[in-house]
Amino acid sequence: MNWQAVKAIYYFEMARFFRTLLQSFLSPVLSTSLYFVVFGAAIGSRMQEVDGVPYGAFIVPGLIMLSVMTQATSNASFGIYFPKFIGTIYELLSAPVNFLEIVIGYVGAAATKALFIGVVILITAALFVDLTIQAPLAMLAFLVLTCLSFALMGFIIGIWAGNFEQLQLVPLLVVTPLVFLGGSFYSISMLPPVWQAISYFNPVVYLISGFRWAFFGIADVPIGLGLLAITTFTAACIGAIWWIFRTGWRIRQ
Amino acid sequence: MNTIVDIQNLRKIYDGGPLGTFEALKGADLQIKEGEILALLGPNGAGKTTLISTVCGITRATSGKITVGGHDVVSEFRAARRMIGLVPQEITLEPFEKVMRTVRFSRGLFGLPKNDAFVEDVLRKLSLYDKKDNKIMELSGGMKRRVLIAKALAHEPRVLFLDEPSAGVDVELRKGMWDVVRSLRDQGVTIILTTHYIEEAEQMADRVAVISKGQILLVEDKDALMARMSQKELTIELAEPLNAIPDALCAYGLELGRDGTTLRYSYDGKAERKGIRRLLNELDSAGIAMRDLKTQQTNLEEIFVGLVKDDNP
Ligand SMILES: Nc1ncnc2c1ncn2[C@@H]1O[C@H](COP(=O)(O)OP(=O)(O)O)[C@@H](O)[C@H]1O
Ligand SMILES: [Mg+2]
Numbered sequence: 001m002n003w004q005a006v007k008a009i010y011y012f013e014m015a016r017f018f019r020t021l022l023q024s025f026l027s028p029v030l031s032t033s034l035y036f037v038v039f040g041a042a043i044g045s046r047m048q049e050v051d052g053v054p055y056g057a058f059i060v061p062g063l064i065m066l067s068v069m070t071q072a073t074s075n076a077s078f079g080i081y082f083p084k085f086i087g088t089i090y091e092l093l094s095a096p097v098n099f100l101e102i103v104i105g106y107v108g109a110a111a112t113k114a115l116f117i118g119v120v121i122l123i124t125a126a127l128f129v130d131l132t133i134q135a136p137l138a139m140l141a142f143l144v145l146t147c148l149s150f151a152l153m154g155f156i157i158g159i160w161a162g163n164f165e166q167l168q169l170v171p172l173l174v175v176t177p178l179v180f181l182g183g184s185f186y187s188i189s190m191l192p193p194v195w196q197a198i199s200y201f202n203p204v205v206y207l208i209s210g211f212r213w214a215f216f217g218i219a220d221v222p223i224g225l226g227l228l229a230i231t232t233f234t235a236a237c238i239g240a241i242w243w244i245f246r247t248g249w250r251i252r253q
Numbered sequence: 254m255n256t257i258v259d260i261q262n263l264r265k266i267y268d269g270g271p272l273g274t275f276e277a278l279k280g281a282d283l284q285i286k287e288g289e290i291l292a293l294l295g296p297n298g299a300g301k302t303t304l305i306s307t308v309c310g311i312t313r314a315t316s317g318k319i320t321v322g323g324h325d326v327v328s329e330f331r332a333a334r335r336m337i338g339l340v341p342q343e344i345t346l347e348p349f350e351k352v353m354r355t356v357r358f359s360r361g362l363f364g365l366p367k368n369d370a371f372v373e374d375v376l377r378k379l380s381l382y383d384k385k386d387n388k389i390m391e392l393s394g395g396m397k398r399r400v401l402i403a404k405a406l407a408h409e410p411r412v413l414f415l416d417e418p419s420a421g422v423d424v425e426l427r428k429g430m431w432d433v434v435r436s437l438r439d440q441g442v443t444i445i446l447t448t449h450y451i452e453e454a455e456q457m458a459d460r461v462a463v464i465s466k467g468q469i470l471l472v473e474d475k476d477a478l479m480a481r482m483s484q485k486e487l488t489i490e491l492a493e494p495l496n497a498i499p500d501a502l503c504a505y506g507l508e509l510g511r512d513g514t515t516l517r518y519s520y521d522g523k524a525e526r527k528g529i530r531r532l533l534n535e536l537d538s539a540g541i542a543m544r545d546l547k548t549q550q551t552n553l554e555e556i557f558v559g560l561v562k563d564d565n566p
Contacts, residue, residue, distance in 0.1 A: 002331070008361025015354065087345030091404070094309040094339050095362045096331040253267060253312045 005097045009105025013079055017113050028067055028117045029124050035063055036128040039185070050187050051218045056129040061212040062184030063125065068118040068143065069150045069179050069204070073171050076110035076154030081167050084159070084251070093252055099245030103238075107155050111147035118143055131215070138223075139214035145230045146207055150175075152237035159241075159250050178204045183212075188220040203229050257412060257443050258285035258308065263317035265303050265467075277303040279467040280317070285412075285445060290438050292458035292475075293447040300467040301447040302342055305414045309339045321412060335363060338410030342417045342447075344397045348390035352381060355389065356403045363408035375406050378433060395426040402433070413437060415446040419453060431457060455479065485522035486549045487529060490515050492542035499539050505532055522550060 017024060039059055047055040083089040092102060125131065133139050154171075161167040182204030188196055199205050200221070210226025213219035219226070244251070265278040277300045285291050293301050306312040308319055310330060319326045324333040346355065356372050376382045379399040384392060389400065398418070405413060415434070419427050434457065438444055448454055454461050455475065462472040494513035505528075508517040520528055536543065 002364045004364045004366060005362045008358050011361075012354070012358045019349075082347075086347065087341075087343060088347055090311055090339070090341050090345060091359060091362065093311045094334060094337065096334040096364055097362065098331075248313055252310075 002097050002101050005095060006101050006105045006108075009102065010109050013106060013109030014112065017109070024113070024117070025120060028120045031067070032063065032121045032124040033128075035059070036125070050190070051216070053216050053218065054129065057131055058187075058212075058216075059185050060122070060125045060129065060131060061215050062182075062208055064118050064121050064143070065146065065182075065204075065208050065211055066179050066184050067121055068114045068146055070171055070175055071117050072110055072114035072147045072150035073154035073157065073175050074168075075113050076107055076151040077158035077161065077167055077171070078154075079106045079110055080155055080158035081161050085164075089251065099242060102245075103152070103155065103241055107148065107151040110151040110154060111144070114147040114151065115144065118147065133215050134217045135214045139211065142207065142211040142214055142226070142230070145234065146211070149230055149234040149237060152234060152241065156237060156240055156244070159244055178202055179208075183208050183220060187218075203233060206230070254286040254288065256284045257287040257322055258283070258445070259318075259320045260284070260304070260308065261318045263304070263307060263319065264315045265300075265307055265312065266315045277467055278307070278315075278317075281464070281467065281469050283462055283469050283472065285443060286460070287443055288438065288441050289459040290434065290444045290446070290457055292454035292461045293445060293464055294449065294451065294454045294461055295447070295464035296449055299464045301464060302416055303467075304464070305339070305416055305445070305447065309337055309414065310334055335408070336411040338405030338408065338413045340398075340401045340405045340413070340415045340418060342420065344394065344401065344421075346389045346397055346400060348388065350389055351386055352376070352389065352392070352400055352403075353385040355400065356407050359404040360407040365408050371409075372403075372407055375403050378436075379403050380429065395422045398422055399426075399430070402430070406437075410442065412443045412445070415444065417447055417449075419448065419450070480521070483522040483550075485520055487518040487520065487532075488515055488547045488549070489518070489536070489543050490545040490547075492544050495541070499541075501539055502532070502535060 036056065039056070049055065050058045083092065122131075157170045158167065161169075181199065182202050183199070188199050188205060188209070191199065206221055206226040206229035209220040210223050210230075213223050213226070243249070260281060260283040263278050263281045264276070267275045267277055269275045281300070281304060283304075293304070295301050303312060307314050308321065308326060310326060310333075314327075321333040322336050324336075326333045353369075353372065353376070356376065357367065357369065360372060361367065373382060373385065376385050379402055381396065381399055381403060384396060389397065392400065398421070402415075402418075413434075418430060418434075422430065434444055434446070446453075446457060458475045460472060461475050461478055463470045491514050495509060495516075496513060498507050498509055498516070505518055509515070510517055518529075518532060
C-alpha cells in the first residue's frame, strides 16, 4: 500500500473543507435549528409521542441521517468529479496508486466531512431536546458506516457523471426521496399497511431504524437486518468501484 | 547506453463513440536511452500525446508492450510510474489551490515523504518561489506551465515527459525552461519532449524521433540528422554541354546532369568556406562558361515533410 498517497489525497481533500470551515459548520447548525423551530416547537407540540419518545427527540436520528447521507454523497461525488472535470485526474491516473488507495483517500475525506456534520447536528439538537443514547457504540457504528457507504456511492456517481446536472441528479432524485420516505420524521408503523410493505424495499429504512434504535431502543425493523443492509450496500459499492478501475470505465481510455 | 523506456509494437485504438473507432498508434516502436533528451517530432494528431499517455498509464494500450526501467507499465505499474514525471500538454490545475500545496500533493501522491525543503528548491529553480503561497488562478500562463513542471519534478523522476512544453510560453520563459531541462539532463534524468516545431527539436534534443499517423518513421542522432540537413547542393547551368567532367575537377565529386548541361556540387553548408569560390575559379580556368547558379538546402523540415508525404500517398 502507498499510504503516503492515501495521506496526500486525504489531506488535500480535507484542506478544501477547512477553507470553508465556517460555512461547513454554520449551515448544519442553522438548518437543524430551523427544523426544531418548525417541527419541534410549532408542530411537535401538537404531535403525540412516537413509541413513547417525544416527537422532538424522535426526529433527531432521522435528521442526522438525512444530512449525513446527502452530505457524504455530494462530497464524494464532487471530490472525484472535479478532477475529472478540470483534467487534474491525469495525475491520479499516472501515479503509482491502485484503486483502493484512491478510494480510501477520497471516500475517507468525504466520509470524515459528513461525520463532522453529523456530530455538529447531534450537538445542536441536544441543545433543543433531551437526548439519551442507549447504545453509543452502535450509534457511532451506524453513523460511521452510513458516512462511508454513502460516500462510496457518491464516488461512483462522481465517476459516472458526465456533467454537473448528472452529478446532482442522483442525490436529488434518488437519495433525498429515499431518505424522506425512509422514516426520518415518522415511524413506519404509522403508515397504512400498503405503504409499510413498500417501505421495506427502501434500504434507507433499515439504516434509520437501526440508528434510531441505538438512541431509544425502539426500531421498525430488527437491528440485525439494519446492519446487514448497510454492510451489503457497502460491499456492493466497493465491488462496483473495483470493477470501474479494473475496466477503466469513464476514467481511463 | 541502456534503454530506459522500451516501447514495442504499441497499438492504440480509441473507441471514438459516434465517430467510430480510431487507430491512433499503429504498432509504434521506440527505444529511449537513459540520460538522453529525445524529441518526439510530429504534426498535430500524429499520436504523440497518445504515446506518452500510454507510457504514463493515462490510457490503456490496445496491444504491445512498454517497460520503464525494466518494469512493465501494466503488471509493475508502481515501480514503473514512480520513475516517471509527466508534464501534460493542457494546463490542468486546480485554480483555487496554492502553488506550494499543489506541488507538495504531487510528491505525496507518488509515495514520497513530505520534504518541503526539496519542493521549495524545485520552485526556486523554476523561478516560482516567490509565488509559492499564491493561488494558481493568480498566475500567468507561463507560470502555470512551470507549476506543472514543478509537480512532475516533485517526486524526483528518472524519466521526464514534456508534452509540447513550449506551447503558449514566451521566448524568455522558454529559454529558462530549456536551461532547467538541460540541467536535469546533466543530473542524469532522461527527457522526452514532444513538439511540432523543428527548431525546438534541433535546439534541445540528442536524438530525434519522427512520428506521423501513429507510426515512428525515423529515430536518429540529432547531429547526424543535422549533417544530413545541412547538406547543400550547388547547381551550375553550363553555357555549352560537356561530355565529361574534366580531370582537373574530379576532386570535387561533381555530377553531370541533363545531357551535360548542368553540374551538381554537394557540400556541407556549415563547414564550407572557400570551396565554392575555388571551384568557380577552376571552372573558369578550364574554360567552362556558365549561364546560371542555384543553391539548394535540404533541411530537417524537408526530410520531415518528405517522410510524412511518403507515408501519405
Ligand atoms: N480520446 C480520444 N478519442 C478518440 N480519438 C482520439 C482521442 N484522443 C486522441 N484521439 C485521436 O488520436 C489521434 C492522435 O492524437 P494525439 O495523440 O493527441 O496527437 P498529437 O499529440 O500528436 O497531436 C488524433 O487523430 C486524435 O483525434
Ligand atoms: Mg498532443
